[in-house]
Amino acid sequence: MSDGSSPRSPGLNPLRQRLLIGLAGLVILLAAGWLALIVVSRIDELFFPGQGISLLPALPGVQQGDGGLEGQINILVLGLDRRPREGNEPTRTDTMFVLTIDAQSKTAGILGIPRDLWVEIPVRESNGFYEERVNTAYLTGERQRYPGGGPGLVKKVIEHNLGISIDHYVIIDFEGFIEIIDELGGIDVYVEEEIYDPFYSRTELPGDYYPLQFEVGEQHMDGETALDYSRTRYGSDDLARIHRQQQVIFAAIDKAMERNLVDIDTLLGLWGQYKDAIDTDINDLQAPGFAALAAQIDPTRISALSLGAATRPWTTPEGAAVLLADKELVQALVQALFSDRELLEEAALVEVQNGAGADGLAKQVVDYLAGFGFPSGSLAAADTGDGSIRPMTEIVDFTGKDHTVQRLASLLSVPAEQIRRGGPGDLALRTVEDADILVILGADAQTRDFTVETSGG
The missing domain is CATH 3.30.70 (Alpha-Beta Plaits)
Known part of the structure; x- marks a missing residue:
């Protein structure tokens, strides 16, 4: 019998630890804060050299390590995998989780929400609800112009079905990362297992498909290749695909930090492309405060779990295969993640x-x-x-x-x-x-x- 596995390594880079999907949320916050800080610091160097003038003290989180953030902060993270044929039309969410950060104890929790979870969705301008998959809520909110749009409706769905109050949201559009990666000159990604998808399609239009293959080893990828790598579903489950998406995000951040970004036009162009790929109600001046807080959280104090453990497969009367939640188990999981801070504090x-x-x-x-x-x-x-x-x-x-x-x-x-x-x-x-x-x-x-x-x- 063999059960050997590696224990935690104190020297391991926190960004390299695979804490399911949710670590990507912390990475996004760190990236947002890093980009905001570097933009302003470069402006300081270029426009106020040797004058003792700096814009940095005006940014929340620069003078105070945690940006003045207090209590428990819940952030809804949505991932969109928009296909070219969809243009700018609203789409369903491909990834959904809630990231909770406790500013006092410097702990974090991640709750993954399966796309096929069957939930009650509020009807606009009434007190009624209808039942549908959770990944349709964003699309419905955008199309029906629900107050707050797609994020507003998803927040209401999470609050109603899970009892979790949402403070902020972050929406990641992976299509937008093409321009960021190309601006950086491409990224280097280590492909951990061979991938061969004989019927891959970027558009999902009839007849528009071709073989896609990645060999094991370090590979340099441009924006479109990186998107293909993170998008393909063939021969792997959702968790493996989400991990590839994390790899792409990590590699882009690594490349940005390696480059000597002193050209203000390039830097501001990169910031603009980042803004195209990320939509959030955390404004540019708040981002460094969140990044500073996220950077203080030790990876051993991050707890990650999924609502999948509290669901069972179910077929609707219309024949749709969905996941039905056990309400008692759901509440137990939510309480364990959002209330049991002592577990993380003992570490x-x-x-x-x-x-x-x-x-x-x-x-x-x-x-x-x-x-x-x-x-x-x-x-x-x-x-x-x-x-x-x-x-x-x-x-x-x-x-x-x-x-x-x-x-x-x-x-x-x-x-x-x-x-x-x-x-x-x-x-x-x-x-x-x-x-x-x-x-x-x-x-x-x-x-x-x-x-x-x-x-x-």
Whole structure:
């Protein structure tokens, strides 16, 4: 039996940690703030050299590390994958999640919302509702000129169905990234697995398709190639496609930071193209404050989960395949993400060892815990150090992270008599040297269901 996986690495660049789809939201905030700051700083250098004059103090977040932001801030992030045949017409959302940031505790949470989630959508100018997929709400809001447009209606849908109040929104149009990438001279992306899509189409018009292929390895991509790479669905699930979209965003930011952007025309052109790709009610002067706050959040204090874990497949009377939510499970997930700040504040590193004799069980439990709000970077799966089989599951607490221990016990159904404080003689049980808590799965764990869907698509 093998359950080895890499524990968190303190030296790992936070932008390189794959925290499902939601880390892209933090990256967008960082990108917005970085671009705003660099634009203004270049203007300072060009127009006020050596004069002691600067526009920077006028920007929220520059003088104060967190921009004066307070409390919990919920940001709705929508991804649009508009095809050329659609022109500027409204479209359905391809990606949807809520990013929540706690300015006081410097923690963040990400709630992925499946596109096929069946929800109640408010009817304009009435108190009624109708049922439809959640990814249609933006399109309906734009077409019907709902107050606040598409974002306004999606916010109402999220508030009504999930009980989450939305403070701001960010809309990402991946088509707009073509111009940004070309302005940067292309990007370099490492293709992690071979992709071959024999019927790829940029327009989705009849007969307009061709083979698309990417070999494994580092590849230089122009804007259109990068869009093709992030857009293709063939042979992979939504989570893999979302990861490719993240790669493209990361690579564009890396390239922008590598370039010596001193030409004001180029810089302002890049800013204009960024504005074309991003639509948000976070204004240009607010963005650095959000970026400064996001930069203070350690990746181990980011929790990511999906509502997919609280849904089941259902076919509507019209024959549409959708996801039906279990309201009690939905509320449990929402509460775990938006209320359980103590879990993130304790920031415990949890090692899960497979002492049950079932292949892959520790990895399955790690994925299960991540699906209920445990940060992915705080979990490690391994075999027992001595290879022994244990009859009962045990939790060993080495550093007094009581809240995390109780959350583990509740999710894994471990009774109090199987929880203990670790002593010096227990240190040798760990295979992860700095683990705060050790969970040793016993044979009793094989009778439990640890299946959880973590995709936010």
